Amino acid sequence: MTMTTATWNVLTRELRPVLRDPFSLIFSLLQPLVFLGLFGPLLVASSPAPASQTLQSFVPGILVMIALFGTGTTGSNLLYEMQTGSHERTLVAPIPRSSLLVGRALKEMVPIMVQACVMALVTIPFGFSVNPIGLLLGLVLLAIFGLGFGALSYSLALASRNNDWMFWGIQQATLFPLMILSGMLLPLDNAPQWMQVAAAFNPISYVVSAERSLLAGDLASMATVGGFVAAAVLAAIGLGVGIRAMKKAA
Amino acid sequence: MTHIITARGLTKTFRVKKAVVDAVTDLDLDVQRGELVAFLGPNGAGKSTSLRMLTTLLPPTSGTATVAGHDIATDPAGVRARIGYIGQGTSAGHNQRVRDELLSQGAFYGMSRTDAAARADELLESLDLGALATRKVLGLSGGQKRRLDIALGLIHSPELLFLDEPSTGLDPQSRANLWQHLLELRREHGTTIFVTTHFLEEADQFAERVLVMDHGRMIADDTAANLKTTLAGDVITLGFASEADARAAASRIPTSSTTGSTVTATVDRGDLLLPRLIRELDSVTSATLRQPTLDDVFLALTGRSLRETEGAHA
Numbered sequence: 001m002t003m004t005t006a007t008w009n010v011l012t013r014e015l016r017p018v019l020r021d022p023f024s025l026i027f028s029l030l031q032p033l034v035f036l037g038l039f040g041p042l043l044v045a046s047s048p049a050p051a052s053q054t055l056q057s058f059v060p061g062i063l064v065m066i067a068l069f070g071t072g073t074t075g076s077n078l079l080y081e082m083q084t085g086s087h088e089r090t091l092v093a094p095i096p097r098s099s100l101l102v103g104r105a106l107k108e109m110v111p112i113m114v115q116a117c118v119m120a121l122v123t124i125p126f127g128f129s130v131n132p133i134g135l136l137l138g139l140v141l142l143a144i145f146g147l148g149f150g151a152l153s154y155s156l157a158l159a160s161r162n163n164d165w166m167f168w169g170i171q172q173a174t175l176f177p178l179m180i181l182s183g184m185l186l187p188l189d190n191a192p193q194w195m196q197v198a199a200a201f202n203p204i205s206y207v208v209s210a211e212r213s214l215l216a217g218d219l220a221s222m223a224t225v226g227g228f229v230a231a232a233v234l235a236a237i238g239l240g241v242g243i244r245a246m247k248k249a250a
Numbered sequence: 251m252t253h254i255i256t257a258r259g260l261t262k263t264f265r266v267k268k269a270v271v272d273a274v275t276d277l278d279l280d281v282q283r284g285e286l287v288a289f290l291g292p293n294g295a296g297k298s299t300s301l302r303m304l305t306t307l308l309p310p311t312s313g314t315a316t317v318a319g320h321d322i323a324t325d326p327a328g329v330r331a332r333i334g335y336i337g338q339g340t341s342a343g344h345n346q347r348v349r350d351e352l353l354s355q356g357a358f359y360g361m362s363r364t365d366a367a368a369r370a371d372e373l374l375e376s377l378d379l380g381a382l383a384t385r386k387v388l389g390l391s392g393g394q395k396r397r398l399d400i401a402l403g404l405i406h407s408p409e410l411l412f413l414d415e416p417s418t419g420l421d422p423q424s425r426a427n428l429w430q431h432l433l434e435l436r437r438e439h440g441t442t443i444f445v446t447t448h449f450l451e452e453a454d455q456f457a458e459r460v461l462v463m464d465h466g467r468m469i470a471d472d473t474a475a476n477l478k479t480t481l482a483g484d485v486i487t488l489g490f491a492s493e494a495d496a497r498a499a500a501s502r503i504p505t506s507s508t509t510g511s512t513v514t515a516t517v518d519r520g521d522l523l524l525p526r527l528i529r530e531l532d533s534v535t536s537a538t539l540r541q542p543t544l545d546d547v548f549l550a551l552t553g554r555s556l557r558e559t560e561g562a563h564a
């Protein structure tokens with residue numbers, strides 16, 4: 001079977017539960033909605049800038065957060081399938097092992113798209129203005145980022161196959177620092193020097209800046225380019241590491 | 251080519267921390283096309299590990315094997331395209347629906363959508379899963395999950411099928427149903443079946459060849475009937491009115507032992523010997539013949555009963 005057909009078949013299998021239960025997508029928006037509803041007003045109140053301007057920087061951050069948390073935990077599914085035996089079943093199927101990783105990672109794009117759209121629409125009545133082309137490009141950026149981060153989460157699952165505590169430990173220990181050090185919720189302009197240095201090494205910082213720039217309609221900025229480069233590099237690394245891990249899987 | 255499985259010196263050692271586990275040692279195996287082979291052994295004997303090497307899931311530590319005409323080490327893809335495997339675990343994804351998972355499995359094996367759908371419905375029907383087609387796997391009972399595992403393994407009607415304890419967790423009716431399926435596959439497609447089981451009666455009844463593994467080594471390989479006659483034998487027990495009668499009779503039956511007024515002897519073809527003994531010894535008051543089971547074979551081979559070992563591990 002060709003890699004493309006096999007990847008398509010794996011992708012289809014992964015999407016089936018989502019299509020059967022579309023409400024699960026909306027349900028998993030609860031966390032970002034909590035941030036939007038409880039953290040947003042705090043941010044608006046503590047900033048001298050008008051609410052709409054705060055939202056303009058906050059909403060793109062929330063969209064990246066959806067992608068970050070949605071794909072960061074996705075490896076747990078694979079971990080579970082490795083423990084039950086359904087992963088083993090796919091390993092004996094006559095399909096390239098790499099398709100098992102790529103198909104899964106590609107699937108990650110779908111929920112992100114749906115969720116980000118819903119989220120952007122929900123905030124418009126509150127004064128968030130969005131450039132439609134910018135939103136479209138912003139979704140593409142999120143999809144590439146989600147693909148890469150999802151692939152990394154699957155790699156982590158494959159690496160933790162014999163110790164599932166390792167998966168949860170590493171995941172917990174990295175997601176929040178990555179989130180805070182990307183300026184996703186609180187801008188890092190007034191952060192101490194060391195945090196700014198750390199943020200400069202965090203690819204998600206670039207994705208967040210690009211997302212802000214795109215949704216504001218600043219389509220051809222350096223921030224946009226930087227975001228796409230960061231997401232593409234992350235996707236390349238994620239897929240590379242993930243495919244290697246999947247090929248070694250037994 | 252008549253051998254569909256050939257293995258030479260297949261060995262697997264695991265390293266867990268500092269300890270070395272010899273899971274399978276020096277497995278030599280030739281299985282003819284179309285054979286139905288049962289693979290027995292207590293927990294931890296190395297059955298699953300052997301199967302996982304033959305199905306390309308685990309690279310052997312040493313040794314070679316050719317499965318369905320392809321080398322497991324140099325051409326695993328060639329092997330995978332020709333076999334089916336029902337593992338010891340649950341094959342279906344927990345968040346999938348029953349029929350969806352069958353369709354995905356069909357696609358993985360290169361079946362067209364319509365073929366996969368037709369075959370899926372056929373299997374759902376015959377494995378009594380029809381009513382569960384749109385149910386989530388997570389909510390199925392253990393036996394229902396097992397039946398789905400079997401359906402998933404059969405969807406592409408492979409020429410060689412490996413099954414790792416397929417009947418575990420099944421009720422008697424589902425077990426009978428499973429075997430009906432396997433026998434039918436064999437009759438219609440000449441499928442070679444390699445199955446591990448803890449149900450000795452299954453092996454006895456259906457397999458034409460029985461392999462016994464213990465501590466990673468193959469310790470017997472023959473038909474069930476041969477194993478039973480060569481390794482176990484029939485047990486005849488005769489009762490007498492008095493101890494004196496018993497002793498007198500025992501002196502005329504070689505290899506017999508006497509306890510009180512009862513004489514016990516392990517013999518070949520007890521079914522022929524027993525009527526003769528009853529005719530010749532008119533003091534006999536009761537007579538039983540117990541024909542051996544595969545458990546007696548295991549006891550003879552290892553000094554342990556398979557059932558006892560099972561119990562100790564379970």
Ligand SMILES: Nc1ncnc2c1ncn2[C@@H]1O[C@H](COP(=O)(O)OP(=O)(O)OP(=O)(O)O)[C@@H](O)[C@H]1O
Pocket residue numbers: 264265266271272273291292293294295296297298299300338
């Ligand atoms: N991945 C592994 N890592 C370490 N040891 C293993 C691994 N897989 C199997 N073993 C060990 O290898 C030995 C053989 O195990 P195997 O699963 O092949 O037994 P089995 O005959 O299938 O037993 P059961 O009847 O319980 O299924 C056992 O001692 C087991 O603990």
Ligand SMILES: [Mg+2]
Pocket residue numbers: 297298299338414
């Ligand atoms: Mg086993």
